[in-house]
């Protein structure tokens with residue numbers, strides 16, 4: 317099986333990917349959070365910096381692009397080709413209204429003709445391969461069944477399906493029956509993505525869908541960095557989890573200090589980091605409450621040291637499947 321780290325904008329950038337990969341195993345590759353293809357063939361230098369090969373030596377990465385204009389999209393593809401990338405991913409899944417109403421992300425899923433015209437334009441001239449990450453539809457899961465014949469006509473590398481609709485955001489459960497139907501219709505390799513939070517989630521899904529060979533995990537790894545390794549091993553045999561979590565945190569924090577411009581940005585990122593991880597620690601809610609209001613990284617690290625000295629344990633994420 318192949319295990320992917322999902323793109324999570326604001327979380328799984330190179331700082332996360334590198335500090336994670338120093339201490340944990342299990343992922344074969346990552347899709348990076350999206351780079352916006354801006355009007356006039358422009359893009360943000362910061363977004364390209366995230367995928368510079370010299371910043372991504374520990375975990376192979378596939379850059380992702382968000383956009384609907386073929387020329388703008390191709391300009392980003394060219395920049396990524398110049399960096400040596402041989403494949404890129406197109407974001408057709410972003411559920412946010414602000415994005416979707418501009419006919420980007422999941423906002424394109426209900427327009428198979430627009431997707432067709434886009435692929436017809438870009439595919440013959442792309443210097444790299446192309447994969448797609450998508451949901452079942454914008455408004456309705458049936459949209460994927462109109463789109464699949466279009467996607468089947470192009471030589472795509474792979475399609476990742478998160479089996480929810482865009483308007484559903486993250487509510488309810490992934491629709492495994494719709495995923496199975498889409499999988500059967502798709503002539504490209506398909507990656508399953510959605511709600512894998514513990515080993516038993518993966519075991520349940522892989523028993524139900526034994527034909528799936530490619531899997532992607534997002535939020536689950538933010539709460540439990542051991543998860544990919546445990547899934548690959550088929551059992552949880554990791555010792556001294558708390559020690560590993562501390563080392564991982566310190567690597568992440570010092571890299572944030574080195575790469576972000578001001579203390580407020582650093583602290584925002586540290587709060588996001590703990591928003592997923594703190595519930596996996598005994599008294600983690602207390603830690604999160606303590607750091608939530610802190611704006612100075614020095615005070616933050618003092619508080620964190622105190623918290624760990626007072627004593628805590630790794631209890632793992634609370635999973636309600």
Ligand SMILES: Cc1cc2nc3c(=O)[nH]c(=O)nc-3n(C[C@H](O)[C@H](O)[C@H](O)COP(=O)(O)O)c2cc1C
Nearest residue numbers: 322323324325349350449478510511512533534535
């Ligand atoms: C905070 C956040 C940011 C995300 N950013 C992206 C992104 O940049 N590109 C993308 O394709 N999906 C993005 N996603 C969707 C995830 O990649 C993934 O499809 C979703 O979280 C479901 O998988 P999970 O249940 O394993 O987390 C994001 C999701 C979250 C919660």
